[in-house]
Amino acid sequence: MRGLRLLSDHRPAAGERWIYSAGFNVGPALTDTGRIDVELADLARLSAAGARVALLSHQGSAKDGSAVHLDHVAGYLGGRLGRPVRYLPENATARARDWAAELHDGEIALFGNTRLHPGDEAADPGLARALAGLGDRVAVGGFSKAHRRHASNTGLLDHLPGYAADSLVAEARALDPWATGPGRGHAVAVLGGVKPEKTLIGLTGLTRTHRLVIPGGVVLNTLLAAAGHPVGRSELGSAPERCARAARAVLDRTGGEGIHLPRVLVVAGPDGVTRRIRVEDGVPDDCAVVDFVIEPWALDLVRGAERVLIAGTPGLYAQGNRHAAAAVLAARAGREATTLLLGGDTVAELPWTGPRSTGGGSALQYLVEGTCAVFEALKDNRRRGAGHHAH
Known part of the structure; x- marks a missing residue:
């Protein structure tokens, strides 16, 4: 400091x-x-x-x-x-x-x-x-x-x-090992929630330093839309245009490498009933993405990663859409000490006793920019x- x-x-x-x-x-x-x-x-x-x-x-x-x-x-x-x-x-x-x-x-x-x-x-x-x-x-x-x-x-x-x-000072110092730890070959990040910084800071920065980024929430919806997939009524957050530009820039830079885009989504219609659809079929106009299925190869990387960041719940967890979140947490069972949850809502919602930071966007900014x-x-x-x- x-x-x-x-x-x-x-x-x-x-x-x-x-x-x-x-x-x-x-x-x-x-x-x-x-x-x-x-x-x-x-x-x-x-x-x-x-x-x-x-x-x-x-x-x-x-x-x-x-x-x-x-x-x-x-x-x-x-x-x-x-x-x-x-x-x-x-x-x-x-x-x-x-x-x-x-x-x-x-x-x-x-x-x-x-x-x-x-x-x-x-x-x-x-x-x-x-x-x-x-x-x-x-x-x-x-x-x-x-x-x-x-x-x-x-x-x-x-x-x-x-x-x-x-x-x-204490919360920033607690993040230092995560900011200076193993690089691209060893780390996985999960991004979720609705706040723009998850895309503008998290997606933009962590795709440079982590082997794999698993987007959920608004980050996933924005990436799907940027890749040309219909997303129906899915939430795009409070800064959709800025986030869309950032998502397109990330896809252009990476070619999609190192980013998990699921093949199967969980969507909910106006009546709240959920069902699974294939991404290639597009989200119906009256439906919204509420969760997704993580591919087995991605879960293998989560399981074997030296460090995992979870910044935001990947699905609408509080509404009962827990498939992606449960899969990530199960994959890290026994590896809690090297798994970090970021953000007040994430910490409050997920059943987790390991390392955590109440900072969401602030922790992301600190990890990506060092300040x-x-x-x-x-x-x-x-x-x-x-x-x-x-x-």
């Missing part, structure tokens, strides 16, 4: 005003609290020293209306930390800044969901400036969002001295340190 200010190197003092940029991103059911739990030690240390902590986090997205208030997170945090954590539902208003100014020594308060602002994901500089008014220094945690250039993430670092939280957007922003923040002063 060269070039970063580390929170672990700073001795917090009573009265210091901190913004802690976390990446909790968990809904009211609190089905998987891993992204909260990794921040507990840092928060406890700041609070025990008497620092005043304004917590910021996101959940859901303003784009699709899935963002909700975070009072459920405040309650969970309070229970785990053994002290009250207030929930203050605003974050970029004058009232929110007044609330932050009134925090007592050692108090932690969780402010409103940053994703309730459309400007967060758009990296709106005005929103970043307003959020920076909640404190004098910013500790950046939430490795799962380390690849995001958002107002509440990298944007804060334009205004305040920034420190890498221990959780951020993430927030690390570069923290390095730049430190380089510009002479111009940063705590209020």
Whole structure:
């Protein structure tokens, strides 16, 4: 972590005003609290020293209306930390800044969901400036969002001295062996889910470093469409044109070598009933791909690989479409120590007790590029340190 200010190197003092940029991103059911739990030690240390902590986090997205208030997170945090954590539902208003100014020594308060602002994901500089008014220094945690250039993430670092939280550093360091491990002849990657980075970063990068990439989810649908196969109503994600260009470029570069394109798909019609079809027959207009059958030769490579990355569930696992995922996990039975799951949804859905990272896109970016957007922003923040002063 060269070039970063580390929170672990700073001795917090009573009265210091901190913004802690976390990446909790968990809904009211609190089905998987891993992204909260990794921040507990840092928060406890700041609070025990008497620092005043304004917590910021996101959940859901303003784009699709899935963002909700975070009072459920405040309650969970309070229970785990053994002290009250207030929930203050605003974050970029004058009232929110007044609330932050009134925090007592050692108090932690969780402010409103940053994703309730459309400007967060758009990296709106005005929103970043307003959020920076909640404190004098910013500790950046939430490795799962380390690849995001958002107002509440990298944007804060334009205004305040920034420190890498221990959780951020620990998760990146845990990935180092996977980034520097065996190369193309020994590694297999499974890509799934719906997020564009699985194609833009994962497919583009891992096809250069892994012997085999097994695409599923939106990655598979995009590749099938790019190869000229009808995909019916199959999900193509939130950036279909960008992903289509990337998929075509990968196919042009590789000729399809090192990419598993199945011969048999599992599709569902409007009534939800599933059936198997041959890829060459095309997905009917009223159907969508929900799973697929992995070819025996590909499973042999999964079974014998020195390392396997699973970044996203290959089928719609939570809806009961588990054929591809079950086949991969069965092929890695007894090889759990050299199999890594990436991403909060993947970790939550799949029955897995081996190595895992709550980062999905961030872990992919780190493995492919050796860095993430927030690390570069923290390095730049430190380089510009002479111009940063705590209020």
